[in-house]
Amino acid sequence: MSTPHPLAPEFRAVNARDVAGLVLALVIVGAPHALRAPWWLVLLTLCLYCWRALALLHHRALPPRWMLLLIAAAAIVGVWLEYRVIFGRVSGIVLLLLFSGLKLLETRTHRDASVMAFLCYFLLITNFLYSQSVFAALALCVAVVVITTTVVGFSAPQRSLRANARTAGMLLAHAAPAGLLLFLLFPRVQGPMWGLPQDAYSGITGLTDTMSPGNIAQLAQSDALAFRADFAGRIPAPRQRYWRGPVLSDFDGRTWRAGFTELANAPPEPQGGTTYRYSVLLEPHQRNWLFALESAAARPPQANFSTEGFLVATSPVRNRLRYEMVSAADARAEPREDPVLLRRALRIPSGYNPRARALAEDWRGAARSESELVARAIDFFREGRFVYTLEPPLLGRDSVDEFLFSTRTGFCEHFSSAFVFLMRAAGLPARVVTGYQGGDPNPVDGILTVRQSDAHAWAEVFLRGRGWLRVDPTAAAAPGRVDAGLARSVSGGAALPLLMRPELGWLRGMRYNWEAAMHKWNVWVLGYDPERQREMMSLFGMREADWRSLAALLFAAMGVVMLSLLLWSLRQWARPDPVQSAWQRFCHKLAARGLARAPHEGPHDYADRAARSVPAANAAIRQIGELYIALRYGREAGATQIAELQRLVRELKLA
Amino acid sequence: MLRALRTDPRLLRWFYGFTPPERGSIVLGQRRVYIVPTRLGWMYGATLGILLLGSINYSLALGFALTFLLGGIGLAGMVHTARNLARLAVSPGRAEPVFAGAQAQFRLHLDNRSHYDRPSILARQLASGAQSVVDVGAASVGEVVLAVPAARRGRLALGRVMLETRFPLSLFRAWSYVEPDVQCIVYPRPVQSPLPPLEADDTGGAARVSMPGNDDFSGLRAYQASDSPRHVAWKAVARTANMLTKQFTEDAASEVWLDWSRTPPRLGTEDRLSLLAGWVLDAERHGARYGLRLPGAEFAPGRGAVQRAECLRALALFDAP
Secondary structure, three states: OOOOOOOOHHOEEOHHHHHHHHHHHHHHHHHHHHHHOOOOHHHHHHHHHHHHHHHHHOOOOOOOHHHHHHHHHHEEEHHHHHHHOOOHHHHHHHHHHHHHHHHHHHOEEHHHHHHHHHHHHHHHHHHHHOOHHHHOOOOOOOOHHHHHHHHHHHHHHOHHHHHHEEEHHHHHHHHHHHHHHHHHOOOOOOOOOOOOOOOOOOEEEEEEEEOOOOHHHHOOOOOEEEEEEEEOOOOOOOOOOOEEEEEEEEOOOEEEOOOOOOOOOOOOOOEOEEEEEEEEEEEOOOOOEEEOOOOOOOOOEEEEEOOOOOOEEEOOOOOEEEEEEEEEEEEEEOOOOOHHHHHHOOOOOOOOOOHHHHHHHHHHHHHHHHEEEEEEHHHHHHHOOOOOOOOOOOOOOOOHHHHHHHHHHEHHHHHHHHHHHHHOOOOHHHHEEEEOOEEEEOOOOEEEEEEEEHEEEEEEEEEOOOEEEEHHHHHHHHHHHHOHHHHHHHHOOOOOOOHHOOOOOHHHHHHHHHHHHHHHHHHHOOOEEEEEEEEHHHHHOOOOHHHHHHHHHHHHHHHHHHHHHOOOOOOOOOOOOOOHHHHHHHHHHHHHOOOOOOOOOOHHHHHHHHHHOOHHHHHHHHHHHHHHHHHHHOOOOOHHHHHHHHHHHOOOOOO | OHHHHHOOOOHHHHOOOOOEEEOOOOOOOOOOOEEEHHHHHHHHHHHHHHHHHHHHHHHHHHHHHHHHHHHHHHHHHHHHHHHHHHHOOOEEEOOOOOEEEEEEEEEEEEEOOOOOOOOOHHHHHHHOOOOEEEEEEEEOOOOOOOEOOOOEEEEEEOOOOEEEEEEOOEEEEEEEEEOEEEEEEEOOOOOOOOOOOOOOOHHHOOOOOOOOOOEEEEEEEEEEEOOOHHHHOOHHHHOOOOOOOEEEEHHHHHHHEEEEHHHHOOOHHHHHHHHHHHHHHHHHOOOOOOEEEOEEEEEEEEHHHHHHHHHHHHHHOOOOO
């Protein structure tokens, strides 16, 4: 075929409305990226959009391809200078943003414009790497409406925007059931399937396996969610809410490290205490450990148990993870311990912190028992006029000495570090435990929310015959920390996260409701993983749903959806014209009396002939004929007239 | 097999669901509407595949939501595309006769009896590629004009017409074939040449060769109901309030017979017909009364549009099966 196909997108030129729709869609999907991209790249991209719009408005030619290639090359160099990587996640996305501008500048036909729409989908989905909140979902809906309306406009340029938006709305309404079914039933696979770029998880905060002065204080200024715990039954009291994370045993004078972790088979049987059953929904933090209320009494299937009493996941937590846990609070500790571990818990680097060492030596000489030694140390912290603050001053080489004797200002890492150092110097095995302390029970749904601002570090000392004992020197110095949380205990004016400030109580109330909704969102939308899918299927009576049965169910359900869509369109086709069908019934009635309408006979002649043949129904037949003609060929057809016609035909008696 | 498919009406009926050509209004039942993805549709599918892989790899719940929503839109788009064409009623309009070498204007009426509009429907005549796009409003009739080149005299059937649409997403193309029973009469291509000399035996002795023009005014007479309004003397009517008709010279001597046997036999049939067609136009232009004599057919002298049409039609269909 030599003539260009008028419906083929490559022969249809874009118009102003198409370009405007594309730019709007690009702005919606690109805006979140623009907040993260370098300013010059955002500016350049916006300039490219404007260039395209101006070229269209003033009917200028689009720039030649070499110019676009030049811009692309310059931008790639710029991105490399900015990120030192081209194929990373962040750099890849900002380049995609830029290419959207370049592609827009060579968009001449609807084929290019459709490619632009596909590019919008890619830009949209990359947003979800950063945020999958409800707002991101709303942005998704808005973007899909705009893009679909624009794409509908491609195939009907002469139609009004309103009509196209209506078509797009109808398409979306029809797509929703199929989309929902696919979302629920499509066999889910746990990613990732291939290696991710190195910077795939940058910018995600959480506890690390090291601790040096200042890093927990920094973490505690973040409002970000760490995990949520849903207790079956009572929620433990605030002073029991110690969520154990990595245990740090190795100290080099400045930094505490987790060092080597040995795995144990199972947690020891808890001795006494209160047992709590709960499930944890852990935010991805890219590390191996899971958090559990002290002391863990069970091991979730996704994790192992370390000899130091914390849970080690089999793989880094890259996705939101849900696990069931059992813990025993205030249980008696196991009195025996591996001597290797005890020796490790005594090691301190020589040549650091001489004053602290001397103090510990004094205590050791004066104390009659190990527990008295511990009590002395706690007293030291309680009575030492220490200031608990989120903004501790910087410390030099002998960090413990400086903290204990000169600055006396610090955050939990300072307290725990100094305490453990003192204990080790005094000859008691001790170690730093990091994790979270506290958590905010939501009055709406009773779920305990633990944030990064609850990050904490405390200490454990090993007493002969009693085992490991938890000591929180921070609680000794700032007693409010454990009972009332961070907000009430830090010194005024510190950089508390906004919502932790006590004067904003009403805001917190709103926040509780919001968070209850968010928890549902996290569990049911974002956390809908293979596990959840199986749970969901078992609700519908499908036990052990594997991908085969899911696929079969999906196909069946999609068949039903498609069939109902087809029926919907059939119903629209088949809707008969009431006037015509009334007339048909009238003709049938007369035909039964041997008065069939001749093909050439118009309604007037036919009614006339019939009226003369059936004198009994003369008036009715004439009236039907007149009504039909009026309805069919007249200016207006009122509903009452149609009803009248239908009544007359129904009541027509020919006998 | 293929040949049988093309010719055997039962097979045709089975395959296409109809037997061409069809009379009257043709409703495109859903069985007659075919649909396949366009190239863009395949690209869309590939895009969705990539989005799905990305969603799986990064465990993006909203990525899945987007991918599956787009998948749903694609499926809904398929139904909408089919709906845009199905149940459209196609009926042929008049096709005015044309001369060979010109373009026959076939009109098709697309009757949309649904309450939704059907934008961007392409009609393409397969044989010539003549095509036109039309938007049919809700519960209204759209008209497409297909300009099909008429190469040869005779009857030109419209033949098979493809109706196609890609609305609303251009991801699918739905199409259907119709073959309405409509033909256009194609007159022979007229060849300009002097009218044949009048012969004594034909014209009854009158030897007046110069023929009066149509505008040789000779007087007024009373109006008769059959008179053309063009010949009413409107100025006189305004003056006298009587309907008067202008009378033009009408000379029996200007009667001319356009005879097949007078065309040079050395020319082929087509050329002779072309010559005759040229004479008909010429005679009509000069306002002469003319008759046409063809082997096996004779048209008594007359003039005017009807005479012209009858004569040209006879020429067009001369020897036609």
